[in-house]
Amino acid sequence: MKRFLTVLCSLTGLGSAVALLATLPVSAPAPAENPLTPEKIALGKRLFFDPVLSRDRTVSCSSCHDPQHAFADPAGQAISPGIQGRLGRRNAISLINAGDRGALTWSGTSPSLETQAVIPMTDHAELDLTIDEVVARLKADNQYSALFRQAFGEVASMQNTVRALASFERTLESRNAPYDRYQAGDASAFTAQQARGMDLFFGKADCFHCHTGRDFSDGRAHNNAIQLFNPDVGLAERTEDDADVGKFISPSLRNVGLTAPYMHDGSFKTLREVVEHYNAGGEPNPNADPLIRPLGLTDAELDDIVAFLKTLDDSTIATNPAFREEK
């Protein structure tokens, strides 16, 4: 009977599917052209933490996307340096649940994790390699050559490099914060102050218009009036539309307490500064979103909102071995 079932499973492919499910971590949906496999995830994880992808082998993806800070910039850094201390323009966005987003980067330039992965590797201010250099470097490495064969059945290529990185990034899923437990019916997950803050977030403070959905982002670009004039044109670098100047994709608020500083340029050091900005009504930027206006929140109410925002933090991210570099 057992032999019969084994034959049946192998004939239907069920056996391999069951085995795969048993070994794959919780992950965001993968595109048909890049299905998840344990081998790709393992290769992507190794590449993510390895400075081999930077010109002088000093900087890796994890240098700017630090697991200790929900895969956003390391503590206090508005903009993390690339090779030779070069600075880019923008704060690194958290990669937690990034696989569920439709518009990646602050200006929404990448529709998928695969296309996004090319940007930092080839950016002069970040890892600063050409595509040919990436491929040559990985092909010359015996360990990586073996890992690429295991994952893809062929030698290293840029396409497979970004597919492996995207596969690992799709496993960076986390929805185990006090907010999730509260939503699941555990009233003890919130303090009274945090509950008041949630009411303000979804009410008087109007935060939910842009920060909506299970990851608290509408995935759309807005000008949130943090500057009267912003030299970074944001979405307009893609659309070239004057009306899009200074618009940036609403970031997810998941783990926001772990990802300071804030905004596309990291100019706000604390969550308190962020909510004070919105409460004051922002700067009179010509493209400011009409929802940005004085809110009339009291100091106590601002404290309540900050307390609520911290319920979106999942403290297990920093200790999850699946998210840490393997030494």
Add this chain to the structure above:
Amino acid sequence: MKRIVLALLGFTLLGNAVAHDTRSAGGVQVTMSTDADDGLNVSSGTQVRLNFLHARTPLMACACRVLLYRGMPSARVPPLQDVQLTSLNAGGGTVQLITVPPGTYTLVLVGRPVQFGDFDAFKMQYVLQASAP
């Protein structure tokens, strides 16, 4: 005859007063005038006079800003000038603008209450001409 001249003079003055740009937003009525016949001077700076009424009484306080842009306001360029206007005297305030070359400009008035709830935040835009002498 004297009465006719006085009447004509009165109509002329009234006409000028009515010509000043008066607008309402956020429950606040603002009348804007300049010392350059409601345009901008090109040989010297321009003084802008703003009179605020709220509920038909002079507005006593406003966290106002006056921005001057060349042409239409655009987020691609900073304003030529950004002036804070906080203290109002009997509902009136003045702003000294810089000397500008001939052209078309936009003055943006952004108003916010010092005390939340006194009035709704508002924004008004005025297109001003700076003509060569």
